[in-house]
Amino acid sequence: MAIEFTKYHGLGNDFILIDNRSSLTPVLTPEKAVQWCDRHFGIGADGVIFALPGQNGTDYTMRIFNSDGSEPEMCGNGIRCLAVFLTELEGINRTKDKYSIHTLAGVIVPQLTDDGQVRVDMGEPRLLAEEIPTTLASSQVQVINHPLEVAGKTWDVTCVSMGNPHCITFVEDVAAVNLESIGPQFENHPVFPKKTNTEFIEVVNRNYLKMRVWERGAGITLACGTGACASLVAGVLNDKCDRTAMIELPGGLLEIEWSEIDNRIYMTGPAERVFTGKY
């Protein structure tokens, strides 16, 4: 049976979106998602996102499979794409431009803005070692600027969970990082029992960071929304940046704010439809 899909991207982090509003079970298995994401033998994407019915009073549920078939808790660029997808699905009967979305990381709230971007309330960052999770420190302790041996080198890392795990390290020159070789060694390091996403950050100034990412389950991507949020938090915790900053990714710019008022992270960025099809 052919399944309809729409391809979206958020700063080049690209996803296949599926209208799954009639059931809480995704219409694709993780194995099928791997085939669909294959850039040579499939449609090609960093992941597949399902728009499912809401749960516990939310408007919708988001589930996502990474391109390797694993299921992450959250996806920042993906939830912006989902918000635009839902708006297009609801069409002229649309009554909302703000959605409450049930995810494995809790309830996330994206809102379409007047200039065509999406602003997302990403919730509060989680900082305790057991919340990441990592064994780098004892469970109730934060991991800030902590040494970690990877690929024969000691990196100073800060760990932040945005519902999904992130390991952030600050470098002099982000372009010089050999992501392809170092990324998988962070991802699969035994101190991260659920593996990790890894962000390499160059500080340009207190309101502008450059980032490259190796994503758990997807490898090198052009952008990572949760990673940009986690990196801003790591920058604040290490006194390298202010609580609002632009994050430059290979695919473009995200604005991230860590609110002093409610401790929540707000991410603003674009989401673009690329094409629709049946597969």
Ligand SMILES: N[C@@H](CCC[C@H](N)C(=O)O)C(=O)O
């Ligand atoms: N690209 C995403 C993150 C997707 C999930 C990630 N690969 C994981 O396994 O945690 C984003 O924009 O946040």
